[in-house]
Amino acid sequence: MFIPLDSTGHVNACIGIAEQLVAQGQQVTFVLETAWNGRLESNGFNVEYYTDPTRPPNLGPNEHWMRSMNLIKDTLHCDALYKAGHQELKEFVEFLNNELPSDDQIATIIEKIDPDIIIVDNYVTVPAVYKSGRKWIMMTSANPLIVISHEDTPPGASGYAINSDRKQWRLFEETFWNHYGPVIVEFQSKVLALGGIEKFPDGSTFHPSPYLNIYAYPEELDYLDVRPLPPTWKRFDHFIRNSTTEHVSCFEVPEKLRNQPGRLIYVSMGSMGCVDRRLMERLVKIFSGLQHRFMIVMGPNHGTIDLPSNIYGDRSLPQIDLLPMVDLFITHGGNNSILEAILFGRPVIVCPLFGDQYDNATRVEEKGFGRQINAYTCNDDELRSMIDEMLNDHQMYERLERASNRMRSSNSTTKAAETIVKLCDT
Numbered sequence: 001m002f003i004p005l006d007s008t009g010h011v012n013a014c015i016g017i018a019e020q021l022v023a024q025g026q027q028v029t030f031v032l033e034t035a036w037n038g039r040l041e042s043n044g045f046n047v048e049y050y051t052d053p054t055r056p057p058n059l060g061p062n063e064h065w066m067r068s069m070n071l072i073k074d075t076l077h078c079d080a081l082y083k084a085g086h087q088e089l090k091e092f093v094e095f096l097n098n099e100l101p102s103d104d105q106i107a108t109i110i111e112k113i114d115p116d117i118i119i120v121d122n123y124v125t126v127p128a129v130y131k132s133g134r135k136w137i138m139m140t141s142a143n144p145l146i147v148i149s150h151e152d153t154p155p156g157a158s159g160y161a162i163n164s165d166r167k168q169w170r171l172f173e174e175t176f177w178n179h180y181g182p183v184i185v186e187f188q189s190k191v192l193a194l195g196g197i198e199k200f201p202d203g204s205t206f207h208p209s210p211y212l213n214i215y216a217y218p219e220e221l222d223y224l225d226v227r228p229l230p231p232t233w234k235r236f237d238h239f240i241r242n243s244t245t246e247h248v249s250c251f252e253v254p255e256k257l258r259n260q261p262g263r264l265i266y267v268s269m270g271s272m273g274c275v276d277r278r279l280m281e282r283l284v285k286i287f288s289g290l291q292h293r294f295m296i297v298m299g300p301n302h303g304t305i306d307l308p309s310n311i312y313g314d315r316s317l318p319q320i321d322l323l324p325m326v327d328l329f330i331t332h333g334g335n336n337s338i339l340e341a342i343l344f345g346r347p348v349i350v351c352p353l354f355g356d357q358y359d360n361a362t363r364v365e366e367k368g369f370g371r372q373i374n375a376y377t378c379n380d381d382e383l384r385s386m387i388d389e390m391l392n393d394h395q396m397y398e399r400l401e402r403a404s405n406r407m408r409s410s411n412s413t414t415k416a417a418e419t420i421v422k423l424c425d426t
Contacts (some may be wrong), residue, residue, distance in 0.1 A: 001030075002014040002017075003030075003118060003121070003129060005099075005121055005123070006035070007062055007065060008271055009141055010141045013121060013141035013216065014141075014239070015043060016413045017413055018043070019043065020413045020416070021421070022043075022044045024418075026417075028046065029046040030046070031106060031109055032050075033051070035060055035063070036061050039061060048109045048113065051102065052098075054101050065271070066275050068091045069273075072087050072091050073276060076376065077377055080157060080172070084172055089179070089180070093183055095123075099126050100190065103128045103194075107131075110129070110132050110134070111132075117420060117423060118135070119137045123146065123147075125191055125200070127196075130207060131196045137212045137423070138209040138213040140214070140215035143335060143356035143360050147213075148227075155169055157355050158358060160362065161366055162223075187205060210232065212423055213232055216236050216237065216335070217335075218407055219235075219237060236413075237339075238340075238413070239412070240412075241320075250321060257310070257312050260293045263292045263327040263328065264325060265287075265292055265294050265327060265329075265330060266317070266328070266329050266330070267294055267330040267331075268297040268319060268329075269283075270337070272332075273351075273353050274299030274301065275299055275300055277305070278376075286384060287310070287311055288308040288310065290310070291310075292310065293310050293311075295317060297313070298315060319337070323344040323346050324344050327391055328391055329341045329348045330351065331349070332352060332357055333356075333357035333358075334357060334360075338364060343408065344404060345401050347369060347390050347396050348364055349371050350365075350370060350371070368396060369396065369400055370396075373386060
């Protein structure tokens, strides 16, 4: 049984492993909010639905997270440290409490299906799983700094480099706790009041599983060069769907761009970033002055912003289809996007907006797979120069090709599925 955070990235990561489990003859059930109705059944999975009573009706998958962008839009241009002390608390409260209103429904589903093992992809403890008495795995679809802390790694969501000033690490932690600490303590109290749940690890919103904890991050990016894996944790290169790893693209370059000069560049600020009209207008303005072709995910701004002849935009674009075709990927730095870029050997310019996107941006820069920039505050020429520099960085392309070849041969999702089955049998 998979119980992912109700978010596209987390659901897709779970699908990657679930496909392999089905291929190995296992039965898979997803537990999802009703917004996902009809989306996963064609994959060969059983799906059980719960209803979030706090959510407005008729929202599609991920749309409730898009609404939360309005709560934090005033600080999106700020750096990670400023956000740690000033970002709107209501958004964080909604994030932490996302599953709690539906916990009784999830408990009922668990009893009905009676799974041999449960995989939870979330940043918070799901009480129904914890108290079910069944084996469970904590799965993380994020930069590992978010869930594994170590004295030699910077705090998660800070974006600090491994060799940066550790006084800044402590300042970030203090700033974060002063701002978010009371909300975290209140969440812990709500969960503990349900009974049957042990005290949370200090300052944490989740209990690691005593059975197994897994995360996806490529060997080339991971922090194993500075810290060991904790007991009960396993790393895999990726949880990308099997159908994408040997993917043959059916997508064609839009007619608008076919006869245009320049390299082909794909731009996606994620399902939440493309909601911000200010950001999308600024990117379009910067790219309009370049002799390259751009394909941009416009989200709800599609059709409301005039696009010049060198830019094609749509509400959504098939990222997996596009990545093998393009020369450069400009991204918000979500974990799935970073892993997919490396799998297909594409350099990235990361424009982080929040959370672990800052950590991913720093890590790809540290390891020579991309660069990072603040898309809100950078000088227009600064981003244009960065694009041209990266398109001509042949050594970076060679590093990415080596990493891509190794990731493709790692059988990551197959190994993850085998690990889960083995735990079921012990």
